[in-house]
Amino acid sequence: MTILNASHLKKYYGKDESLVRALDDVNVSVENGQFVAIIGTSGSGKSTLLNMLGGLDVPTSGGVQIENNRIEKMSEEQLTVFRRKRIGFIFQNYNLIPYLTVYENIVLPVRLDGKREDKKFLLEIVHFLELDGKLSNYPSHLSGGQQQRAAIARALVSKPAIILADEPTGNLDSLTSDKVIALLKMTSEKFNQTIVMITHNPEIAQKADVRIRIEDGKIHV
Template sequence: MMILKTSHLKKYYGREESLVKALDDVNVSVKEGQFAAIIGTSGSGKSTLLNMLGGLDTPTSGSVQVENQNIGEMTEEQLTVFRRKRIGFIFQNYNLVPYLTAYENMVLPIRLDGKQEDNKFLEEVVHFLELDGKLSNYPSHLSGGQQQRVAIARALIAKPAIILADEPTGNLDSRTSDKVIDLLKMTSAKFHQTIVMITHNPEIAEKADVRIRIEDGKICV
């Protein structure tokens, strides 16, 4: 089953005389349960594509289907609920709430959805990411790498159908990067999650099931 699909997706910025084609007729598809890497250099369009897949930005033309639903046809309220229930995000700049502890940041999406966290799984993820003893710390008392790991834990703990990851290992050392990719692959298999990760690192991309290369807003085949 195709869980993510774009059709003739375009995203243009500016006016005709200075038009920037961030995405130019992009057609990609990702099957349920796949771990896909979108790889490209800075400015290639990979972040724009990820934002489109998550409904964080709107296309100039074309469509994005998530679980056979055209998210462009959803109201803002419907899209917000859909994202919260079905999509987990790992942002490069963490997006942690500064006045919440690491633990509170991790379980925030679950509690916003009125659910109870799976404490056993939470402990497993926390231990794997070496965040034991850091749960009561606020983001300002965590290193950059620790904040990134909290952001990763937050996305995993909610067990969403889809995880969209923006350079999830960008602020981590090579050892921790390998562990994070292993964890993403493990949870993908265990919970039948689909993961789409953007990266500029070919070595990281090689660990994915599927690699999608983008340059100058176009998919390279």
């Protein structure tokens, strides 16, 4: 079943001679439960595409459908609520809040939605990601790999339909990178998460179920 579909996405900046086609008629379809890697060099359009898929940026034309929701037709308020409930984000620089504990960082998306976390599910995630005993720590007391696992836990805790990962191994050594990708694959299978990850690393991309290459704002098969 298709869970995410991007149709004829275009994102242009400037005009006339200065026109930049960041995305030029991009079509992407992702099935439920897939682990998809979008690979491309710096400036290829992969980050722009991920931002469009997550509703963090507005296309010049075209649209994105997640489940039965056309996100480009939502108001900013509707989109904010939808993202909190249905999309989990994993950022390259973790984006953990330094003055919150690991536990507080992980549950933040749920509490921002005015709800209480499912503690049984949370502890299952924490154990699965080997963060037991780290919940009362602050991010500065964690290694890079531990901070990335905390970011993954935060993305999972609200049980979103889709996880969007922006270069999740970009700041990690090769051994830790392999572990993070293995964890993403396992969480995708265990918690039935659909994962779309961007990367510039072909070796990392090979670990995904599906690989999509983007160059100069166009998809290359």
